[in-house]
Structures are given as C-alpha cells and as structure tokens.
Amino acid sequence: MNPFPWPEFVASLPWTALAVVLVLALTFAVAVRQDRHSVMDVAWGPGFVAVAAVSWFLSAAYGDDLRRLLLLVLTAIWGLRLGVHIGWRARDGHEDPRYKAMLGSAPGSRNVYTLRRVYLPQGVVMFFVSLTVQVGMFSTGPVGWLALLGVLLWLTGFIFEAVGDWQLARFKKDPSRRGTVLNTGLWRYTRHPNYFGDAAVWIGLFLVTAESWPGVLTLLSPALMVWTLAGKTGKPLTEKAMSGRPGYREYVESTSGFIPWPPKRR
Known part of the structure; x- marks a missing residue:
C-alpha cells in the first residue's frame, strides 16, 4: 500500500477552499438580488458537492479509485437531493422566519451583518466537515x-x-x-x-x-x-x-x- 500523499493533499486544500468561497459568493449575490438570504440553505448541500468534485479531480493520480468514486457519488446524491428539496420548499420566494428574526435586529447593513453571521461561519463549517471526504479522496488503502x-x-x-x-x-x-x-x-x-x-x-x-x-x-x-x-x-x-x-x-x-x-x- 502506498503512503498517504501528504504534499499533494495539502496542495489541494486552497482549491477546495476556493470552491467553498465561490459557492458562497454566488449564493450571496443571488441572495442580495432577491433580498432573501435563506437561499444559503439551498446552497448548503450543493456546496459539499462542489468540494467533493474538486477534491475528486485533484486526487485522480493518488487515491484509491473505488473509494474516490464512492465518496463523490454518495456526497453528490445527498447534497443535490437536499438542495432540490429546500429549493422546492422555498419556491414561494419569501424569507425564512429564522432569517427574518435575525435580520430584524441587525446593526448597520443587513447584507454585511448576514455575511459575517451566516455565510462566513457556514463556509468554515462546510470546509471543516468536508475534510472527511477530502482526506478520503487521497487515501490509498483498499475498500x-x-x-x-x-x-x-x-x-x-x-x-x-x-x-x-x-x-x-x-x-x-x-x-x-x-x-x-x-x-x-x-x-x-x-x-x-x-x-x-x-x-x-x-x-x-x-x-x-x-x-x-x-x-x-x-x-x-x-x-x-x-x-x-x-x-x-x-x-x-x-x-x-x-x-x-x-x-x-x-x-x-x-x-x-x-x-x-x-x-x-x-
């Protein structure tokens, strides 16, 4: 069994972090346009799919192919179903009551406040939780x-x-x-x-x-x-x-x- 490719894994982290940033930036732009920040909930599952896809691509020459495929497919099925479900549930275009309550007491700009209180923490959580998928993509042991x-x-x-x-x-x-x-x-x-x-x-x-x-x-x-x-x-x-x-x-x-x-x- 080949050793874990630490240099290549570490080199992949900025790219997976960039995937999180891009998903959140796109979601924020849509939220500002619609004046509805609960779209962040729709992007939650697909954000993990984006990270898994980038990690799958970057680990092609290093990780076990079956494990890589399992992690990509399982993450994609879970994340896309969740995104579609929440998106369909919120199709009326109204802001979620939880976000209404939070934004009602926002000091200063509501968008800046939401960026700091919602998007940044959820981005950090998304990246940290997805580490189990990212590491698995580069793991070399058999399934x-x-x-x-x-x-x-x-x-x-x-x-x-x-x-x-x-x-x-x-x-x-x-x-x-x-x-x-x-x-x-x-x-x-x-x-x-x-x-x-x-x-x-x-x-x-x-x-x-x-x-x-x-x-x-x-x-x-x-x-x-x-x-x-x-x-x-x-x-x-x-x-x-x-x-x-x-x-x-x-x-x-x-x-x-x-x-x-x-x-x-x-």
Missing part, C-alpha cells in the same frame, strides 16, 4: 468491510432524511392538519428523522474514509455535523419553534429526541 458498513449507514441515513422530508411535506400540504403535530411514519420513532438521517449520512462517509489511514483523523468532521444538528442549530431551534403547538409536549414525552426508537406508551 473493505468498514467502508461497506459506512455505505449501509449512509443509505439508512439517506432514507430517513429523504422519507422524513417527504412525509413532512405531505403533512404540511393537508389543511386539516394545520397547527397539529406530525407523529406518524418515521416521525413516530424520532422527532427529527431528517436531522438523524443527515447525521447518519456523514458518519457513514466518515467510515468510508476511516478505513484507510489517515482517515480516522477526520473524526471531528462528522462530530461537528452531529453536534450542530442535535445540539446547536437543528433540533434545539426546531423544538423551540414547535414548543407552543398543541400536543407537542405529549409528543416530546413519548417520542425519541434524535435516535429512532419505539415510542413510549402513554
């Missing part, structure tokens, strides 16, 4: 059972995320359910099947990378994604917004907060 386990975990997460989003979209389209709580389907087993699925996807990608040294060193990349989803901006903000809805307290008491589990009997 084995741990990578297979990672693919299976990725598939589980992707199903939870995609099906959970679909069930929620159907629920919101039904006028008779307005103001109620979705507690059927995957939402019966976890209050956040989409966030859990997202976390499982990135842990799966990490396992694909971690099978070959130094992929294991990127453990903090999926850890940051899981922490963000479960403890920072995903689950906590959603539950805060839902807390006043009738029946939500009972839903919290009976349903797992993140990891899918059979509901408690009331």
Whole structure:
C-alpha cells in the first residue's frame, strides 16, 4: 500500500477552499438580488458537492479509485437531493422566519451583518466537515468491510432524511392538519428523522474514509455535523419553534429526541 500523499493533499486544500468561497459568493449575490438570504440553505448541500468534485479531480493520480468514486457519488446524491428539496420548499420566494428574526435586529447593513453571521461561519463549517471526504479522496488503502458498513449507514441515513422530508411535506400540504403535530411514519420513532438521517449520512462517509489511514483523523468532521444538528442549530431551534403547538409536549414525552426508537406508551 502506498503512503498517504501528504504534499499533494495539502496542495489541494486552497482549491477546495476556493470552491467553498465561490459557492458562497454566488449564493450571496443571488441572495442580495432577491433580498432573501435563506437561499444559503439551498446552497448548503450543493456546496459539499462542489468540494467533493474538486477534491475528486485533484486526487485522480493518488487515491484509491473505488473509494474516490464512492465518496463523490454518495456526497453528490445527498447534497443535490437536499438542495432540490429546500429549493422546492422555498419556491414561494419569501424569507425564512429564522432569517427574518435575525435580520430584524441587525446593526448597520443587513447584507454585511448576514455575511459575517451566516455565510462566513457556514463556509468554515462546510470546509471543516468536508475534510472527511477530502482526506478520503487521497487515501490509498483498499475498500473493505468498514467502508461497506459506512455505505449501509449512509443509505439508512439517506432514507430517513429523504422519507422524513417527504412525509413532512405531505403533512404540511393537508389543511386539516394545520397547527397539529406530525407523529406518524418515521416521525413516530424520532422527532427529527431528517436531522438523524443527515447525521447518519456523514458518519457513514466518515467510515468510508476511516478505513484507510489517515482517515480516522477526520473524526471531528462528522462530530461537528452531529453536534450542530442535535445540539446547536437543528433540533434545539426546531423544538423551540414547535414548543407552543398543541400536543407537542405529549409528543416530546413519548417520542425519541434524535435516535429512532419505539415510542413510549402513554
């Protein structure tokens, strides 16, 4: 097995960072034109796809071809589906309430404030989380059972995320359910099947990378994604917004907060 090509990997980092900057710059330009900064959510998934594509191209002569292809395809399927889903959900052209609340108290220029509070932090997170894919692209070891386990975990997460989003979209389209709580389907087993699925996807990608040294060193990349989803901006903000809805307290008491589990009997 060939050693990890550290010089070539380090040389690729400015190019993948440039991919993040270009995606965010284009997104910012669109947001300013539309006066709607929630388009950043649409660009989140495709931003990872751009990083994976640049890293795949630059690692062509160094990494294991099967692992490179797996990481590119799995990242692309996840990122593009997420971008299309959020874009379709926001097709009415209105600003997301979360961004409205944040921009309502923005000192000075709203665009400059959003650039500092949204685009810059999300760009840093995007680059750091994607390191698990970037390192995997240059890893030289063969693909084995741990990578297979990672693919299976990725598939589980992707199903939870995609099906959970679909069930929620159907629920919101039904006028008779307005103001109620979705507690059927995957939402019966976890209050956040989409966030859990997202976390499982990135842990799966990490396992694909971690099978070959130094992929294991990127453990903090999926850890940051899981922490963000479960403890920072995903689950906590959603539950805060839902807390006043009738029946939500009972839903919290009976349903797992993140990891899918059979509901408690009331």
